[in-house]
Amino acid sequence: MLSRTADSLYWVSRYVERAEYLARILEATTRLSNLPSSYGGAASEWISAVKTAGCGEIFPQHHDSATESSVHHFLCFSPDNPSSIRNCIEVARSNARAVRTALTSEMWDALNGAWLELKKYDGKKLTRDDYGRFIEFVKALSLTFDGSAYRTMLRSDAYWFSRLGVYVERADNTARILDVKYHVLLPETEKVGGSLDYFQWTTILREVSALTAYHWVYRESIKPWLVADLLIFNRQMPRSLASCYENISRFLDAIGDSYSRQGPAQRMARKTLSTLANRKITDIYDHGLHEFITDFINDNNRLGSTISEQYLI
Amino acid sequence: MGANRRMAAFDEMSGFDGATRDAYAKLETWLKTTPPEEFSTRRSQADVFFRRIGITFAVYGDEQSTERLIPFDIIPRVITGPEWARLDRGLRQRVTALNMFLKDIYGPKECLKARIIPDDLIYRNAGYCLQMINQPVPHDLYVHIAGIDIVRVDADNFYVLEDNARTPSGVSYMLENREVMLRLFPELFAQHRVAPVENYPDALLATLRSLAPRTAAKDPNVVLLTPGQFNSAFYEHSFLADKLGIELVEGTDLFVRDEVVYMRTTQGPKRVDVIYRRIDDDYIDPLAFRADSVLGVPGLISAYKAGNVTLTNAVGTGVSDDKAVYSYMPEIVKFYTGEEPVLKNVPTFRCREPDALKYVLDNLGDLVVKEVNGSGGYGMLVGPHATKAQIETFRKKLKHEPEGFIAQPTLALSTCPTFVASGVAPRHVDLRPFVLTGSDGIRCVPGGLTRVALKDGSLVVNSSQGGGTKDTWVLDA
Numbered sequence: 001m002l003s004r005t006a007d008s009l010y011w012v013s014r015y016v017e018r019a020e021y022l023a024r025i026l027e028a029t030t031r032l033s034n035l036p037s038s039y040g041g042a043a044s045e046w047i048s049a050v051k052t053a054g055c056g057e058i059f060p061q062h063h064d065s066a067t068e069s070s071v072h073h074f075l076c077f078s079p080d081n082p083s084s085i086r087n088c089i090e091v092a093r094s095n096a097r098a099v100r101t102a103l104t105s106e107m108w109d110a111l112n113g114a115w116l117e118l119k120k121y122d123g124k125k126l127t128r129d130d131y132g133r134f135i136e137f138v139k140a141l142s143l144t145f146d147g148s149a150y151r152t153m154l155r156s157d158a159y160w161f162s163r164l165g166v167y168v169e170r171a172d173n174t175a176r177i178l179d180v181k182y183h184v185l186l187p188e189t190e191k192v193g194g195s196l197d198y199f200q201w202t203t204i205l206r207e208v209s210a211l212t213a214y215h216w217v218y219r220e221s222i223k224p225w226l227v228a229d230l231l232i233f234n235r236q237m238p239r240s241l242a243s244c245y246e247n248i249s250r251f252l253d254a255i256g257d258s259y260s261r262q263g264p265a266q267r268m269a270r271k272t273l274s275t276l277a278n279r280k281i282t283d284i285y286d287h288g289l290h291e292f293i294t295d296f297i298n299d300n301n302r303l304g305s306t307i308s309e310q311y312l313i
Numbered sequence: 314m315g316a317n318r319r320m321a322a323f324d325e326m327s328g329f330d331g332a333t334r335d336a337y338a339k340l341e342t343w344l345k346t347t348p349p350e351e352f353s354t355r356r357s358q359a360d361v362f363f364r365r366i367g368i369t370f371a372v373y374g375d376e377q378s379t380e381r382l383i384p385f386d387i388i389p390r391v392i393t394g395p396e397w398a399r400l401d402r403g404l405r406q407r408v409t410a411l412n413m414f415l416k417d418i419y420g421p422k423e424c425l426k427a428r429i430i431p432d433d434l435i436y437r438n439a440g441y442c443l444q445m446i447n448q449p450v451p452h453d454l455y456v457h458i459a460g461i462d463i464v465r466v467d468a469d470n471f472y473v474l475e476d477n478a479r480t481p482s483g484v485s486y487m488l489e490n491r492e493v494m495l496r497l498f499p500e501l502f503a504q505h506r507v508a509p510v511e512n513y514p515d516a517l518l519a520t521l522r523s524l525a526p527r528t529a530a531k532d533p534n535v536v537l538l539t540p541g542q543f544n545s546a547f548y549e550h551s552f553l554a555d556k557l558g559i560e561l562v563e564g565t566d567l568f569v570r571d572e573v574v575y576m577r578t579t580q581g582p583k584r585v586d587v588i589y590r591r592i593d594d595d596y597i598d599p600l601a602f603r604a605d606s607v608l609g610v611p612g613l614i615s616a617y618k619a620g621n622v623t624l625t626n627a628v629g630t631g632v633s634d635d636k637a638v639y640s641y642m643p644e645i646v647k648f649y650t651g652e653e654p655v656l657k658n659v660p661t662f663r664c665r666e667p668d669a670l671k672y673v674l675d676n677l678g679d680l681v682v683k684e685v686n687g688s689g690g691y692g693m694l695v696g697p698h699a700t701k702a703q704i705e706t707f708r709k710k711l712k713h714e715p716e717g718f719i720a721q722p723t724l725a726l727s728t729c730p731t732f733v734a735s736g737v738a739p740r741h742v743d744l745r746p747f748v749l750t751g752s753d754g755i756r757c758v759p760g761g762l763t764r765v766a767l768k769d770g771s772l773v774v775n776s777s778q779g780g781g782t783k784d785t786w787v788l789d790a
Binding site: 001002003004005006094097098099100101109112113116157161255259261311312313 | 364365541542547551554555560561562563565566576577578579580
């Protein structure tokens with residue numbers, strides 16, 4: 001297939017995944033910030049949301065303070081934010097349009113329909129309820145788009161590149177949550193600071209839609225090191241780093257097999273996957289959770305560029 | 314303004330006298346007996362359908378939006394079997410002549426020697442491409458995909474309004490309009506025997522494959538080259554590539570090495586044999602033509618001249634789109650085919666000729682004046698509908714550069730019943746059939762794109778100027 005087509009498929013998926021991630025951050029943060037301050041609800045959650053969204057640097061250039069309304073606007077619609085949900089949907093749709101023929105009509109319908117729906121929010125002053133509906137709409141988009149891809153695409157390189165986009169983006173998103181929140185995810189050996197942090201942990205789980213999953217996996221009350229374990233190592237959890245890399249490696253191998261040629265991207269993915277398979281959460285804490293996450297984010301970015309050099313340009 | 318000067322027009326449904334023509338009898342009953350609410354439901358369903366599939370169209374110079382729907386009218390336009398048989402014969406004849414004419418003017422120039430057409434009309438023609446002189450093209454064919462615009466004036470007479478031998482567009486609307494009609498009104502198709510158009514993509518693919526250079530592999534790699542998604546016809550490019558199962562490429566997806574064209578794929582370079590290009594000559598290769606073009610492929614023309622790739626349509630076909638050349642088409646058809654032309658030309662005044670210019674200047678209010686190399690309804694004066702100021706502007710233009718213009722009498726284009734705000738009313742229509750020429754013969758699916766001028770009395774059907782479209786039914790006799 002054309003390199004440009006593969007590139008667009010990959011980025012369409014990345015942008016849709018990113019839009020959903022932003023929606024989840026907003027949803028979880030709204031819930032946390034509504035709690036009384038004695039339970040951890042605090043205005044500072046909004047700046048944390050901005051950082052988790054990866055906008056820690058550009059947000060202050062446009063807003064003096066991070067409030068519920070400024071952050072909602074910035075992350076959902078602001079033209080000043082290249083990764084706003086609206087921009088994600090617009091870029092995804094524009095990429096999709098350029099390679100319309102490589103998508104199934106269901107996938108195109110999902111994106112084009114969302115893009116048309118987006119216009120309804122243009123220039124409107126949104127209430128809290130409106131934002132709530134908007135968040136639901138974005139989550140529904142990613143479910144429909146992803147589901148359409150899964151249910152309707154031929155299992156060929158087009159599908160594999162589109163899946164790669166989902167998982168490379170998702171790995172980045174989960175790692176970013178860990179990067180911003182690592183300081184509340186203390187190891188078992190540290191004394192935990194009381195109930196305040198409890199709501200931080202549940203917020204993290206909500207951001208990756210794993211609150212219920214946590215209980216099914218660990219069958220105990222929420223412990224910060226287990227939250228970290230779930231997000232990093234648990235292969236049953238579809239947003240964990242390990243699960244993302246299992247998929248990245250699988251789809252890269254599928255591409256490599258069908259082209260009868262392996263390359264640096266396959267090797268890099270396999271290396272990261274084996275690191276995730278062979279380490280334990282206690283080792284990570286011994287070496288520093290923050291260092292681990294920083295390295296992971298850098299490696300994941302490098303994998304992204306390698307995939308691009310190997311196939312997309 | 315135009316209202317009091319309007320000519321009586323032939324109506325496709327009710328002729329001149331109001332008596333319903335046979336071909337439209339069942340449609341008329343349908344229009345009369347269907348409740349109005351039903352029609353409005355169906356019309357909005359059609360609208361939703363077009364919007365969902367993304368069949369949009371960009372209008373240059375329109376800052377409101379880059380994507381817009383072309384209005385679709387649900388009342389079909391009907392052509393009888395015998396009428397189509399004659400059109401089909403005329404179209405094949407005309408396209409055959411166009412190909413022979415282009416081969417001749419880029420080769421031996423017999424038509425100039427025989428004084429069929431004045432030399433300077435070719436040599437000083439902006440569409441005449443010097444690089445193509447004595448340059449063989451694969452299978453000696455130039456116009457592989459032609460859109461011939463046809464208008465009707467009465468029960469018997471069809472005229473060719475213009476030839477589009479460069480990159481005619483609109484065929485996706487022909488196909489999608491039919492799909493929508495089949496979905497919305499299956500019962501109408503049960504009552505009429507409508508010739509199908511859905512085989513057009515197959516016919517196009519067969520044509521393109523037949524045009525591969527003789528040196529190409531047995532299974533030639535055919536691609537469609539688009540200027541990209543901001544082009545007004547991008548939807549059509551992507552639609553056709555999908556239907557044909559060929560790659561939709563942009564200039565940056567292709568490169569030329571050792572006079573061979575390759576496309577960049579995830580598995581490395583892959584050789585390209587046939588390029589159905591939807592980019593104009595000027596932009597196709599910055600090394601050969603406009604150096605500022607970012608849409609084209611550097612070196613493409615060198616590969617083309619080396620015979621390693623086929624471009625459809627060939628480079629340099631614009632010369633036959635010229636409206637002054639058009640005026641010689643009856644002679645051209647006769648010269649190359651030895652037959653009388655089946656399809657008539659609209660009588661045309663060549664403003665380059667002093668007598669004609671004088672007549673045109675004296676009668677601007679009654680004539681349609683067109684730029685010889687304009688398209689899309691731009692740069693055109695419709696005398697009877699123009700303001701005094703517009704007429705004076707054209708008078709100046711004509712005096713300044715008479716050879717840049719032709720003029721034609723304002724034809725009373727046929728009308729067809731159409732849904733408008735006030736109900737059903739007659740609106741002027743034209744017809745663009747698509748004619749495919751491969752090394753294995755000519756293919757022409759029955760029908761084409763019917764364009765309709767939605768404004769009352771307007772004769773401008775171009776979608777860029779607010780025209781709409783209809784499904785076109787050729788009835789199986």
